[in-house]
Amino acid sequence: xxxxxxxxxxxxxxxxxxxxxxxxxxxxxxxxxxxxxxxxxxxxxxxxxxxxxxxxxxxxxxxxxxxxxxxxxxxxxxxxxxxxxxxxxxxxxxxxxxxxxxxxxxxxxxxxxxxxxxxxxxxxxxxxxxxxxxxxxxxxxxxxxxxxxxxxxxxxxxxxxxxxxxxxxxxxxxxxxxxxxxxxxxxxxxxxxxxxxxxxxxxxxxxxxxxxxxxxxxxxxxxxxxxxxxxxxxxxxxxxxxxxxxxxxxxxxxxxxxxxxxxxxxxxxxxxxxxxxxxxxxxxxxxxxxxxxxxxxxxxxxxxxxxxxxxxxxxxxxxxxxxxxxxxxxxxxxxxxxxxxxxxxxxxxxxxxxxxxxxxxxxxxxxxxxxxxxxxxxxxxxxxxxxxxxxxxxxxxxxxxxxxxxxxxxxxxxxxxxxxxxxxxxxxxxxxxxxxxxxxxxxxxxxxxxxxxxxxxxxxxxxxxxxxxxxxxxxxxxxxxxxxxxxxxxxxx
RNA sequence: CGGGGUGUAGCGUAGCCCGGUAUCGCGCCACAUUUGGGAUGUGGAGGUCGUAGGUUCGAAUCCUGCCACCCCGACCA
Numbered sequence: 001x002x003x004x005x006x007x008x009x010x011x012x013x014x015x016x017x018x019x020x021x022x023x024x025x026x027x028x029x030x031x032x033x034x035x036x037x038x039x040x041x042x043x044x045x046x047x048x049x050x051x052x053x054x055x056x057x058x059x060x061x062x063x064x065x066x067x068x069x070x071x072x073x074x075x076x077x078x079x080x081x082x083x084x085x086x087x088x089x090x091x092x093x094x095x096x097x098x099x100x101x102x103x104x105x106x107x108x109x110x111x112x113x114x115x116x117x118x119x120x121x122x123x124x125x126x127x128x129x130x131x132x133x134x135x136x137x138x139x140x141x142x143x144x145x146x147x148x149x150x151x152x153x154x155x156x157x158x159x160x161x162x163x164x165x166x167x168x169x170x171x172x173x174x175x176x177x178x179x180x181x182x183x184x185x186x187x188x189x190x191x192x193x194x195x196x197x198x199x200x201x202x203x204x205x206x207x208x209x210x211x212x213x214x215x216x217x218x219x220x221x222x223x224x225x226x227x228x229x230x231x232x233x234x235x236x237x238x239x240x241x242x243x244x245x246x247x248x249x250x251x252x253x254x255x256x257x258x259x260x261x262x263x264x265x266x267x268x269x270x271x272x273x274x275x276x277x278x279x280x281x282x283x284x285x286x287x288x289x290x291x292x293x294x295x296x297x298x299x300x301x302x303x304x305x306x307x308x309x310x311x312x313x314x315x316x317x318x319x320x321x322x323x324x325x326x327x328x329x330x331x332x333x334x335x336x337x338x339x340x341x342x343x344x345x346x347x348x349x350x351x352x353x354x355x356x357x358x359x360x361x362x363x364x365x366x367x368x369x370x371x372x373x374x375x376x377x378x379x380x381x382x383x384x385x386x387x388x389x390x391x392x393x394x395x396x397x398x399x400x401x402x403x404x405x406x407x408x409x410x411x412x413x414x415x416x417x418x419x420x421x422x423x424x425x426x427x428x429x430x431x432x433x434x435x436x437x438x439x440x441x442x443x444x445x446x447x448x449x450x451x452x453x454x455x456x457x458x459x460x461x462x463x464x465x466x467x468x469x470x471x472x473x474x475x476x477x478x479x480x481x482x483x484x485x486x487x488x489x490x491x492x493x
Numbered sequence: 494c495g496g497g498g499u500g501u502a503g504c505g506u507a508g509c510c511c512g513g514u515a516u517c518g519c520g521c522c523a524c525a526u527u528u529g530g531g532a533u534g535u536g537g538a539g540g541u542c543g544u545a546g547g548u549u550c551g552a553a554u555c556c557u558g559c560c561a562c563c564c565c566g567a568c569c570a
Contacts, residue, residue: 013564028562088569123570156569157494164569237570274570307529346530353530364529374529459566493569 005354007288012232016283020161023291023355025278033159033166040355041278043299045169048277049149051201051296052171055193061145061173066127068151069118074126078251081125084218088155090120120153125219125244125270128174129252136176136266138257143186144176162279163236163493170274176266178256180245183267184222187243190271191224194239202277203294203409204228204284205416206238207439207488209464214448217270221245227463227488229416230283233437235463235490238280244268279493285379285408291356292379294408295401302328302335302397303357305348307364314339317363324361324373324393331394333401353378358404359397379404379411422486429477429489433458439490443483445476454478460489 005022006014020026025041028034037045053063069092076082096112099105121127128146136144149171159165173190177183191208198204206226216223220242228238249255249265256266285292295301304321308314321337328335336357338348345362352360362374373393376383377400386396419438423429432440444450444462455461469485476483 011564017563030561032561084569152570154569157567158569168570170570240570272570276570305529309528341528344528344530344532346528346532348531349529350531362529366529 005288005290008231015288016279017161019282019286019290025282025291026161028161031166033156035161035165037169037275040299044281044293044297045275045278047297047299048197048201049171052193052197052273053147053149055197056147056171056173059145059189059193061147061175063148064146065148065150066124066131068121070121070124070127072117072119074130075119077126078219078247081219081247081251085122085154089122090153090155092118092120121150122152122154123270123272124148124150124152124172125174125248126252129248129254129268132174132176132266133252133254136254136256139178139259142176142178142256142266143182145173145186146175147171147173160279162275162282164276168275170272172270172272175269176249176254177268178258178264178266180267183245183269184243187222187224187241187269187271190269191226191239191241194241194271194273195226197273198226198228198238198277198280199409201294201296202281202284203296203405203412204238204280205409205413207464207466208468209466209488211240211464212448212451212462212487214451215462217242219244219247220270221247224467225464227490228280228284229419229439229490230280230493231415232283233419233491235439235488235492236276236280236283237463237492238277239271239273241271242269244270284412286356289381290354292408293356293358295358295405298334298356298358300334300336300357301401302333302359302361303348303352304335304337304361304363305345305352306337306339307345307362307366313365314341316368317365320368321363324363327392327394328397331398333394333397349376353381359400361397375400377404379408420488423477424474426478429454430458433460433489433491437491439463439488441486442477442489443472443474443485444487445479445481445483447479447481450476450479450481454489459491461492463488463490463492 006018008015023040024038026035026037029036075085093114094108094112095114096109097106098109100107132144135141151167151169153167155166156164175186177186195206195208198206206228208226211223211225217240222243224241225237226239228236230236246265246267248268254266255263258264281297282291285294304324306314306317306321308317318339325335325337349360356378358378360376367373371388373386374383375386419436420441421432421436421438422441423432429440429442440460451462465487472485474483475481
């Protein structure tokens with residue numbers, strides 16, 4: 001284990017990459033653009049999954065599973081959908097290998113060419129809607145509320161651990177409804193769930209908004225999103241919820257008999273969050289000492305490190321530690337006891353700081369004598385001495401965990417607030433973007449042309465039109481044409 | 494995919510310009526002393542120098558192709 005992480009201020013990208021690897025979250029694999037998610041990283045993802053899954057089920061959704069492969073012809077049924085994804089699809093053309101005659105290894109058997117190529121799903125709308133055609137006949141079959149946890153593949157040009165990998169893990173919800181209003185309500189509901197998850201569990205404040213036409217999902221009539229701000233001033237799209245209108249229903253002929261006896265196309269939504277959330281979590285809170293994890297998603301919330309000389313002392317300390325662990329676990333607090341004698345305490349302290357464990361307890365002979373514990377918190381890197389009699393340990397730690405969860409949220413919230421700037425002129429726009437970055441709240445004339453021009457000139461894109469946008473008469477920061485409200489610009493991941 | 498950079502032990506590196514089979518640190522193994530913020534000493538193991546060719550008596554070093562990774566761009570969850 002090498003010491004010292006690169007500094008965020010010196011090289012943010014390098015810091016991020018090194019952090020991901022050194023904190024044992026993930027590493028690159030032999031396959032280009034694909035990562036190996038390591039046990040510690042995966043257990044954070046599992047925590048995210050568990051909470052999201054619970055929230056989906058509480059809102060009436062059920063999980064199902066659809067195939068990895070999609071017939072090529074399916075993809076082209078929805079015109080804008082194929083246009084959006086065609087450039088990044090992995091294609092299966094053969095189903096068999098054979099030994100090369102010259103003994104050089106295995107080769108693709110040219111005899112085993114598929115009649116119709118299969119696409120490795122970049123997203124599952126097409127295969128799911130082709131299935132929904134058989135599931136939906138009547139208004140009694142609606143709404144259909146399905147989610148799937150899956151892997152998808154998008155052949156991206158440039159990849160980054162968690163933020164953009166060729167294969168990634170996600171969930172994709174796909175729902176079908178009898179009315180436009182109901183589908184739109186579902187779209188909004190899921191965006192709200194994502195926002196709630198992000199703020200409550202990831203301790204990451206997000207802006208809820210809708211995408212401009214050009215940033216919309218391929219095949220959607222409306223895309224809602226949550227946008228978060230990272231420590232380097234770049235925005236990250238953390239989740240999207242799409243109102244699909246009747247686009248996929250029309251493409252796959254999914255109609256239902258109405259109560260009144262008519263025959264209508266159903267209305268659809270789809271929504272997803274991915275392992276990219278891991279990237280957001282890492283970049284939002286961590287510091288130059290390593291990861292900082294919100295207690296609600298940490299694989300374990302508390303680590304106990306014994307300080308001892310010899311077996312005898314360790315045995316005495318362990319008795320007290322077991323007692324503490326039982327109390328903490330009873331209170332629903334996850335705790336790890338690291339009594340390995342292969343590493344020294346100082347080494348362990350540094351290790352758990354790197355891994356972002358929210359609370360560390362150290363217990364040595366001095367503590368046994370004085371009836372104290374040393375409690376250190378990861379977010380502030382402060383330590384305190386705690387008297388056993390002061391209050392029940394579970395109450396103490398429970399309170400501290402809440403405080404940390406709240407503290408890192410507040411810190412991220414303040415950061416975003418300090419890095420959201422209202423700009424009113426083109427000069428100001430360019431200057432703030434250059435010198436400060438972050439979110440820029442500015443008037444926009446509503447045209448794709450202006451949006452495109454601004455992107456071309458500054459690399460900044462419209463992250464979203466915030467849902468809480470206030471009506472305000474102004475002029476577009478670039479074109480000078482009238483505008484009725486501010487939108488959020490930023491450079492994005 | 495365009496521009497730039499880097500590939501030498503598990504990790505980080507020296508050597509490359511000026512060819513003669515590899516340096517140092519961390520980590521790893523053994524033993525001893527250690528254990529309240531990344532311990533110390535002694536001994537030891539570990540390398541087809543990214544890969545495939547070429548030049549040469551001889552290639553980590555020179556030449557060509559390929560691959561991977563990183564950074565910047567275009568694209569994207």
